[in-house]
Amino acid sequence: MGSVDAHFVPLARRILPGTYAVEVAAAADVTVALRLLLSEAPAVSWHPAEFTDGTHGVGVDAGNVALLDVGSLVECQAQRIEAMFQEHMERLMETPGTMFGLTGEVVDAVMVSSGYGDGTYPCYWGLAADGSLTSLVVDFRVLAENILRTSRVPFQPGPVSTPELAAHELQITANDGAFVVSSRGEDLTGLRVLAPDGALLLDADYLGTFITGGISSKTWNPDALPPPGSVLEVTEYLGYRHI
Known part of the structure; x- marks a missing residue:
């Protein structure tokens, strides 16, 4: 007869003994x-x-x-x-x-x-x-719905310096015709690339994700380079509210 293998994580705060x-x-x-x-x-x-x-x-x-x-x-x-x-x-x-x-x-x-x-x-x-x-x-x-925010920034290699996205350490890296989009954390729920006319060039939900050291990265290998003026559309999860 063995005791419980206690691989569990209790609440950090204790309550007083009693009947509740x-x-x-x-x-x-x-x-x-x-x-x-x-x-x-x-x-x-x-x-x-x-x-x-x-x-x-x-x-x-x-x-x-x-x-x-x-x-x-x-x-x-x-x-x-x-x-x-x-x-x-x-x-x-x-x-x-x-x-x-x-x-x-x-x-x-x-x-x-x-x-x-x-x-x-x-x-x-x-x-x-x-x-x-x-x-x-x-x-x-x-009885809740997610609170989301969508931002659009120019699609170009380098860090994304928009203030509202700064905490995510979002960055685009170009590598021999491929692009790696990386970010910190799990609050970015959507990444898309749009042509200047609004046509969808990439929906990153269909790309694999590589995670290391808290950084998530997705690699895009387009058939052709996105035209000048293309946009990276970013959707963030900001929390939820009850309905």
Whole structure:
């Protein structure tokens, strides 16, 4: 009998031991959000809930998310966790959420269906006026839309110096008739090259991506050089808003 191989990343901020309510919001049988209520005080501000690895979202690859007491989890044997997971995953077929105890009669875990399924979902701490925690929310982004911004700059070799794109370290490099478009981070969701008359010369979604050191690069091998006056169209992800 082995213990749990604890390859997990807990939330960086701790909460006081106690008994707390859990709420599940759903729309048309789809889980919209999960909330752990920590106090009766209203939240006056919301802040991304950081994990110990510096991220602010919970990754999902099994269609569900669980809130667990870390102390109980590390004391639990792997076979028991696997058995409980299978049991409660089946229950989620009929209910948006299920609660259970990891090591005994005390309920210290809740599991819910994760919106439309797998992905990475943002988590937020709600803070009261005095700075104390009021709640923890996992937003499954069901009733949400992305906020996007599109910019157009001249297509020419060299760094893209437009102020609104500066943080992405966007650069075009020419190499024997090919062009490499590189950028930092993952917030650029679209890259296209347009001729002066607006005709589409390249949609970078159809190119492979090479990533090293946080820099993503795509290589374009056009049949002919883009004509003078061609434009690089860049679409950025700026966040999301609820609808």
